[in-house]
Amino acid sequence: MKAKVYVTIKENVLDPQGSAVQGALHTMGFEEVGKVRIGKYLELNLNTSDRAEAEARLTAMCEKLLANTVVEDFRFELEG
Amino acid sequence: MKAKVYVTIKENVLDPQGSAVQGALHTMGFEEVGKVRIGKYLELNLNTSDRAEAEARLTAMCEKLLANTVVEDFRFELEG
Numbered sequence: 001m002k003a004k005v006y007v008t009i010k011e012n013v014l015d016p017q018g019s020a021v022q023g024a025l026h027t028m029g030f031e032e033v034g035k036v037r038i039g040k041y042l043e044l045n046l047n048t049s050d051r052a053e054a055e056a057r058l059t060a061m062c063e064k065l066l067a068n069t070v071v072e073d074f075r076f077e078l079e080g
Numbered sequence: 081m082k083a084k085v086y087v088t089i090k091e092n093v094l095d096p097q098g099s100a101v102q103g104a105l106h107t108m109g110f111e112e113v114g115k116v117r118i119g120k121y122l123e124l125n126l127n128t129s130d131r132a133e134a135e136a137r138l139t140a141m142c143e144k145l146l147a148n149t150v151v152e153d154f155r156f157e158l159e160g
Contacts, residue, residue, distance in 0.1 A: 006121055021122075021145070030141055032134075034125030041086055041121035042101070045114030054112075061110055065101070 001046045003058055005076040007067045008039035042066060054078055081126045083138055085156040087147045088119035122146060134158055 009015045018036040025033045048054050058076050067074040089095045098116040105113045128134050138156050147154040 008121065008123070018122075024145055025141060028141075028144060030137060032127045032137065033141075034127055035123075036125075037123045039121040039123075041088065041119040042098075043088070043115075043117045043119075045116075047112045047114055057110060057112065061105060061108075061113075064108060065104060 001048055001051070001054055002079045003042075003044045003046055003054070003076050004079070005042040005044065005058070005062060005066060005074060006039060007042070007062070007072050007074045009037060010071055010073055013071045039072075040066075051078060081128055081131070081134055082159045083122075083124045083126055083134070083156050084159070085122040085124065085138070085142060085146060085154060086119060087122070087142070087152050087154045089117060090151055090153055093151045119152075120146075131158060 009018075015037050018038045021038065022033055022036040025036070046054055046057075048057075055078065058078075062074040062076070063069055089098075095117050098118045101118065102113055102116040105116070124138075126134055126138075128137075135158065138158075142154040142156070143149055
């Protein structure tokens with residue numbers, strides 16, 4: 001089973017990396033770019049076939065390691 | 081218009097960050113985790129309504145700044 005995990009900075013938390021990229025894009029002439037938010041995208045292979053268990057285990061992985069839930073949100077998709 | 085950009089490390093390129101996360105997950109008891117690949121996920125607001133132009137401009141942004149096309153692939157989705 002394959003999992004795609006998206007970790008994003010919460011809406012009301014500052015994203016200095018995103019602001020820097022926005023500034024760089026403006027400097028390069030991409031003036032149409034508004035707000036930029038940068039997160040993480042993870043692909044995990046899971047050696048399990050139980051979807052419900054995989055979802056519970058993935059939630060635990062995100063809460064314990066993959067995301068800092070104080071300032072980040074996460075969501076995931078399971079395939080296969 | 082909102083763009084979601086996914087930047088991933090190419091399949092045949094080593095991902096030491098992913099290996100480290102895989103090792104950490106194993107240490108924490110998540111033994112079902114196989115290969116882990118870590119990429120970037122960006123959300124951009126674009127002040128334009130021309131979808132074709134937005135796609136061309138986004139491709140240019142990815143090639144020039146957002147992705148290192150030597151070792152990374154990118155793809156994006158446009159909404160709105």
